[in-house]
Amino acid sequence: MGRPPCCEKTGVKKGPWTPEEDLVLVDYVQNHGPGNWRAVPTNTGLMRCSKSCRLRWTNYLRPGIKRGNFSHQEENLIVHLQQLLGNRWAAIASYLPERTDNDIKNYWNTHLKKKVNKAAAGSGAAEPKSGGGRAAAPKGQWERRLQTDIHTARQALRDALSLDPAAAALPPAKLELEPVMPTPQPPPASPAAYASSAENIARLLEGWMRPGGKASSGGSGSSASAVSGGGASGSHSGGTARTPEGSTGTSKAEGVGPAPPAFSMLESWLLEDSMGHGDAGIMGVPLSDPCDFF
């Protein structure tokens, strides 16, 4: 099996994604639906390999992604699942539809593993130092518009690129903001902080992914699986539908549908384990007090 062509290092751009690239990718997925990543670089002109595009979409741009601020319930669930499933992050992520496997993996490696280790070591009462405080990273001007409408965003991007930063960070962006983003906005910021504004894009896409929203792309049945907001469907990467014509990949696809059955088993397991600290948690899972673990 040869390496996929996308991995050949021929003029493929690496490193952090720029707003422009995100915009192109989001625009493309809007029109064609997720999947068929191989075609993305070709059709969009992005100098990224298909893998990179898929990853960017799955971990960052996909609708319905929640970032940062893991709740105790989520932590608890992750710990449980990690103990149960091991480092099968995709499987774990399928029980946390709003989280990506990468996010969970990172969170485990940076926070939970330490906590668990400490707890296992004996004492346990270690407070996570909310360290980096980078969770609520600020947004730039054009990204904020992206929350609202991709066309507006496109215009904002043009503005942002042509205007000086100071000017670009000013009021205009507020105009369309309110309707879509009632949540408080962190202070504006440097382009470097761009990456953490992904949720905006996701939020934007929620609209068109939802029934009633903008077309879920050219007949790609795939969109269904990408709708995370909707229902139980763990969107996760499983949502990466194959192309319409592509057969429904059975593949590993933990995220696509299989979650429910496994979930009830897990639920039972959690129920037993938590011995009735019935705190309604994620997805209705009764969760025990996180302190049990930390």
Added chain:
DNA sequence: AATAACTCCAACCGCAGTCAA
């Protein structure tokens, strides 16, 4: 105020699994 040490996370890498021809 400067800088060293540490933390966090986005992105990359390579392997494994699946499907179609």
Added chain:
DNA sequence: TTTGACTGCGGTTGGAGTTAT
């Protein structure tokens, strides 16, 4: 059945941001 193309997953790393000295 075999082979090539492609996607998905998990481990790892680089760099930016934060905190401590």
